[in-house]
Amino acid sequence: MIRVVHRWPGLLAGLLLLVLSLSGALLSLFPAIERLSSVQPAALSTAELAERIQAVHPEVEQIRRRPSGRITAYWSENGVARAAAMDPASGREIASADPNPFERWLTRLHRSLLFDDAGRILTAVGAAAMLVLAVSGAVLVARRAGGWRRWFSPLRGPFAARLHVEIARIAVAGLLLSSVTALWMSASSFDRLLDGAPSAVTEAEGSGRMGMPVADMDMLKRTPVSELRSLSFPDPADAADVFTLKTDRGIGHLDQGTGALLTWSEPSAWQGVSATLYMLHTGRGAAALGLILGFMALGVPAMAGTGFVLWFAGRPARPRIRGNVAAGRAETILLVGSEGGSTWGFAATLHAALSASGQAVHAAPMSSFEPARYRQARRILILTATYGDGDAPASARGFLDRLKSVPVAAPVALAVLGFGDRSFPGYCAFGRAVAETAEARGWCMLVPFMAVNRQSPQDFARWGRSLGAAMGMTLDLVHHPVLPAVFPLRLVSRRDYGAEVQAPTAILRFDPPKPPFWLRLPGRGFGRFVAGDLLGVLPEGSAVARFYSLASGCRDGFIEIVVRKHPAGLCSGQLFELQPGDTVNAFLRQNSGFHAGRDAAPLILVGAGTGIGPLAGFMRANARRRPIHLFFGMRHPDSDFLYGEELEGWRRNGQLQQLATACSRTRQPSYVQDALRGEGAEIACMVRKGARVMVCGGYEMAAGVSAALADILAPTGLTPALLRAEGRYVEDVF
Incomplete structure (x- = not known):
């Protein structure tokens, strides 16, 4: 459900979000530019500033200070309204007060798409869509990472998927803040929020006198320019008119003849919140924060592109499950752990068969496991593949930790079916670990753990018959694998x-x-x-x-x-x-x-027989000449020295730094693990400095390499398991 909530606002509001994010990112530059170009007065009072400007422009009507520190004065000259940015040190004009035409146009585009109220409503809809995307995206990132505490844990999967999540990890906080503040400002512009009442008001009669110099007014002398928002001058022909002083602390009215404070009102807490949210959204008064939020907004077009690629690429990989009921109304919860998408095909077959039998079924990734949501569930069925040598597949990250931490749902039974290849040493190891953990935690097992070898429809059908007998029904699972496009x-x-x-x-x-x-x-x-x-x-x-x-x-x-x-x-x-x-x-x-990656960390490549294949590809692509040490095992150099000529050429070109071979059919037989032990000191030194170990070949060879590496690294305090956890020890075994 969370994935659907995340996907459709992004697809439907994609163009609108691109306009809002790009215009917002550009607008974030102007407060910083204005801050850098403004003259910042040092220890200047409002009285001194007003005196200097009034000396140059006696008819000044108002002085404003923008959050950036820029001072702007407004006056009339021969009946014509004038305005300019002022130098606080001299009171003279230094720049035009007219806003940048491009900035004005960009602001209208960002606020209302160049329309009036209809445009403001549309931008509010865009902000709401952004909020939904940010919240649902954060939940999906946490699920994929294996929990909130693992927010920045390493990722695997297609490049577009990893890039999408990496950008989201950084940008989601800024997008949440921007969308919430945008919605607040939209509500405020349509008078949907209360402004709050002044917290205190003091009134007094004016003196009726006129002409007191601004430099002598105590209130203006006590108000530093750094706190000033605006100072409005009274009409010189109206004795009842007053000075109006607006500061960060409140609004006051001053007698123009005595300088006495006639009224004072402090902003309410509500008004303070509104002002803070305005500052956070626009960056006015917090230029650095504005730049950070603008930079995060650039993540929207990047995530839009990668998100579209993921949606387009994922359509055939994961079959559509029809009639998927909500988790809270389902009798059967079907959880799927899949790396490449094939396990979802079996899940769709099971879902259809159970639904045809009258069951209400909810299917979801294992990473969404949350028993508290399964209010009517009577059973949980888990179909999971295994990644690598017993690791969780992509859609099951964090499942085991969550299973160990949640209380057992007493009336709910559980069944686990593993998918894998019997020729691999870690055959269905993750599925088996799930079943064993559930039993140890006290879950009632509906049927014993079973495994499907090489996506066998026969194995799947046998498990279906056992499951149906345990449920008191006939369950015929006829699975037709969806062949990939070849x-x-x-x-x-x-x-x-x-x-x-x-x-x-x-x-x-x-x-x-x-x-x-x-x-x-x-x-x-x-x-x-x-x-x-x-x-x-x-x-x-x-x-x-x-x-x-x-x-x-x-x-x-x-x-x-x-x-x-x-x-x-x-x-x-x-x-x-x-x-x-x-x-x-x-x-x-x-x-x-099992990718070499683009970083410059040294590689220790270990392969035997056909395992040289991807390792040769890594060396062939090593145009940057990163240090590569290859340990290659063969039977006899005169018979199966694969890539022999290329290896020599790569070594001459610097694409391969060192080559060590081991031959098992010569007078002195040796294996790659023997070659590793012979270079143990150098290997330990390389690993301590950040080298990555990549092993490809048969699982017996890989087991020997792991044991040899454990001995080599023992003095350093490192182990293959620790390197594996850091992503510095990877295997491709068969």
């Missing part, structure tokens, strides 16, 4: 290795497809990719894709993967049969958790 890739070249050591391996290079513009814009469909992303290959006769790490980026002009042929491998067998000119159907999946 593109034909034409093989350009291949290089074969490893036949002599019974490990046939090939480096396959394809021509990149040319997707349409509407797919390139959000970076979908091969519109944008880097080394470390995944190429999903759909083998003939199968609806389940196989994934290969990319050894190239879109700037290289080709798509490259490294494939080893497995004896019973359907996909690897078909790939090995390809010859230049043949095609294969494939799609792209981003893998932001």
Whole structure:
């Protein structure tokens, strides 16, 4: 629900918000410019200022001081009204008082879109939409980060999504303040707010006398110019007229003949709040704050762009769930933990089956877990994937912590279904951790934990039958996977290795497809990719894709993967049969958790066999010559030294600083973990200075590398687990 509340105001009011934010950002510059260009008097009283200006312009009618400190005088000259900015030291004119025409036009645009009341109403609607976006966006950021305390925790996911959240983290406070103050000012302009009454008023009869010099008036001598707002002079022909003095502390009337204070009124608390909110919104009186808010307002067009990209890109990734009831009215709560969106497809199938059986079902991300909202729930069903080696997927950040902290809902049963790939060591580890934590906390488990291997519809159907029996109903879950949009890739070249050591391996290079513009814009469909992303290959006769790490980026002009042929491998067998000119159907999946990044931190790359693929892509893209140390394991250098020639060239060019190899089929067999131990002192030094470790290859190799690194780092007090938490130890294992 929060996501819907956030999405539609942004889409519907997008253009209006862009106009308001950009005009507001530009307007924030003028108070600062005015502050810098104004002459600031030092220790000057209002009496002295009025005397100096009156000496130059005897017919002065009013003196005003703007929040920036600029002094403006108004007088009549030969019946013509005049005004000018004044030098407080001399009382003479220094600049025109007419506002900047562009500033005046921009103010009208920002306040009323160049219209009258109808425009003001529309801008108030825009401010309300901004408030909804800021509040709902803050909630979504907290959910994605895993809670309010983790507001600035590291993010993963597509670049547009991370950029959207990073901007929101910084700008949301300013947008909240700007939208609230804008709504207040809109209500005030339509007289929807009470101005409040003066807190104290003192009255006295005037003397009827005239002509006392302003320099002799005690009240004006006691009022510093820094507190002045305006001083209005009496009509010299009217003995009953008075001086009107407005300051930060209140408003007073002074007898023009004696200088005595006739009346005084202090602003009410309500008026003080209104003045403060005006200052906060316009920056008048707080130029630095105005610049900060203006800078934050520039986040709106950036978030509008990234938000549109996310909305456009996410439409096919997450299926629309029809008939999704509110959380407070649902009998069944369906929570989903997904990284790439595929788990939502199974959730949609389950939601439809339960709804067809008469159940009221509410589906939401696991990050929105809040039992207090589930007032009529009888069961909570959790479908979750696992990210990496047992971590929570993107839509389940913070779920385990919340599960451990909330009280058990007594009448509510719980069931957990994990999704993963049995070939990975952390198979459904996060789902299993959720089930074990729930049981330890005392939740009643509706059915035992089960897992779905490689998105198997059969596994899903078996779990559905068990769930239906526990619920006392027949539940047939017939899931039809939604196949991703695939593109034909034409093989350009291949290089074969490893036949002599019974490990046939090939480096396959394809021509990149040319997707349409509407797919390139959000970076979908091969519109944008880097080394470390995944190429999903759909083998003939199968609806389940196989994934290969990319050894190239879109700037290289080709798509490259490294494939080893497995004896019973359907996909690897078909790939090995390809010859230049043949095609294969494939799609792209981003893998932001295994990107080299753009920073200058040194990289320690560890790979064995086909795991060299993405690591080669990192070195190929290392145009900035960041320090890279590669540890590469192979069987024999004469058979499967993948990228041997390129590695030598990259080392000469500075794209690779150091290469260490390990061979398991030579007279003195060794493995990459042995090579790491041999360079232990240097590795420990690099890690202490901020180096990042990236490991790619089989899970047995990765486990050996982790153990070796733990030994190497033990004297420093660091561990692979600590580096992993800091994002400085990442794996891509298979």
